[in-house]
Every structure is written in structure tokens, then in C-alpha cells.
Amino acid sequence: MRHFTYTLLISIVLLSCGASQQTYNDTTLDQTPEEDIVRIANDDIEYEIVIIEPGFNSWLASVARPPGYYSQSFLESRNTVLVQEWNIRTLQPNRFDPNRYEMQIDYNPNIDYGYDVNYQLYNYFIYFQLTYKQKLSSFVPRI
Numbered sequence: 001m002r003h004f005t006y007t008l009l010i011s012i013v014l015l016s017c018g019a020s021q022q023t024y025n026d027t028t029l030d031q032t033p034e035e036d037i038v039r040i041a042n043d044d045i046e047y048e049i050v051i052i053e054p055g056f057n058s059w060l061a062s063v064a065r066p067p068g069y070y071s072q073s074f075l076e077s078r079n080t081v082l083v084q085e086w087n088i089r090t091l092q093p094n095r096f097d098p099n100r101y102e103m104q105i106d107y108n109p110n111i112d113y114g115y116d117v118n119y120q121l122y123n124y125f126i127y128f129q130l131t132y133k134q135k136l137s138s139f140v141p142r143i
Helices: 012-017 026-031 056-062 072-090 115-132
Strands: 007-009 037-042 047-052
Touching: 047 115, 056 115, 072 115
Parallel strands: 007 047
Antiparallel strands: 037 047
8 A cells, every 4th residue: 555644743742842853653653642643544545644633633523614514626725725835834944833844745636635635634734723823825724
């Protein structure tokens, strides 16, 4: 299985410690409480999204719009814009906090990742913007 992994390591521990650049690895997953890991795999197209963020899972279940609320085309168009800005910020660690924008996201708008992957990614961006008071696009991040 080919893995397409979005690893968004933005935990309270990493932000408060001011640690050096962290990378995704199996040890990070092993040390993270299960309730702080959201993993969505689309076996049909062999892609996976992994989000490690304390609080995101409960926010997704209690605050975010339910699956099916947005169309897949809406999610894909928003994700394209949000990923582009995210990746720009990862390349500018002197301008944007490198502990928030740690890794680039390899998102190709020409690939159909499926509804679940797009839904999770879009909602992570909304959660991220609201939680950390960031603005990744001209779209207002709201529920």
C-alpha cells in the first residue's frame, strides 16, 4: 500500500517546549494518546491521512459539520487553496512559526482522494485556524 500521509504534528507539548524541528515517525505515534490521533485511510486509492493534534478528534465529533454537509468538490477546492498557503508557510520559518507549520502537505488537486480524506483535511484546517488564530486564506474559517 502506498501511503500518502499528512502528518500535522502540532501538539501542545511541541508548542510549549519550543523544541527543534520535529518529524513524523512511529515513535511519535506510539507516544501519542489514541484519542489524539485521527487516521483515515482510503484503501481504494491507497492514500492515508494522519492528524496528531490534541483536541481535534473531540472537536471534529462535537463541533464540526457532519460528514455529507459539504460536497466533495467544495472540500477539494478549499483544500487546494489551504494546502497551498500551508506549504508556503512551511517554507518561511523565519516569518511563520515553524512549530505550527512543520511539514509540507503533498496534495494534488488532480487526484481523487475521496470524501473522507478531503473532509478530515478541510476540518483540520478550520480547527487549526480557529484554535491558533491563523488565517490561511480569504475564506472565513467558521463552522
